[in-house]
Amino acid sequence: MFERVCARxxxxxxxxxxxxxxxxxxxxxxxxxDEFDVDLDDLRDAARDLGRVGVIRLYLDEHATxxxxxxxxxxxxxxxxxxxxxxxxxxxxxxxxxxxGAVDRLAIASRDTDFKxxxxxxxxxxxxxxxxxxxxxxxxxxxQNAADDAITLET
Numbered sequence: 001m002f003e004r005v006c007a008r009x010x011x012x013x014x015x016x017x018x019x020x021x022x023x024x025x026x027x028x029x030x031x032x033x034d035e036f037d038v039d040l041d042d043l044r045d046a047a048r049d050l051g052r053v054g055v056i057r058l059y060l061d062e063h064a065t066x067x068x069x070x071x072x073x074x075x076x077x078x079x080x081x082x083x084x085x086x087x088x089x090x091x092x093x094x095x096x097x098x099x100x101g102a103v104d105r106l107a108i109a110s111r112d113t114d115f116k117x118x119x120x121x122x123x124x125x126x127x128x129x130x131x132x133x134x135x136x137x138x139x140x141x142x143x144q145n146a147a148d149d150a151i152t153l154e155t
Contacts, residue, residue, distance in 0.1 A: 094115075
């Protein structure tokens with residue numbers, strides 16, 4: 001299994017680089033809370049450290065401020081706004097991306113254990129997984145244990 005995962009990380013979707021292609025999915029309502037002070041640039045940089053970023057999405061609900069939406073778009077995030085449950089939309093989109101074979105690594109930024117099955121499904125499909133916590137007190141043990149790697153953003 002270890003060799004298979006390493007070999008998968010060394011390939012890319014476009015075949016031009018040796019870097020893994022990365023999909024970053026950010027659970028906006030759980031990450032952008034006053035108690036965390038998360039920076040969009042830090043999230044983007046964390047994804048870039050994992051490989052070539054192919055997909056970088058920020059999921060928000062209808063209460064998101066125009067300033068956050070504008071800042072995210074200016075930093076290269078695709079912003080997905082939903083009037084329903086952000087968790088469901090993010091989970092469905094991330095699972096579809098994994099099923100399509102479009103990424104070698106899936107990173108989910110959240111503290112919500114609802115994403116544990118997504119990370120488990122990605123891992124079962126041979127996709128490397130990363131749980132990104134918005135801070136040390138925002139870490140989810142369940143997400144960290146389900147992922148191959150874990151990153152904690154510190155302020």
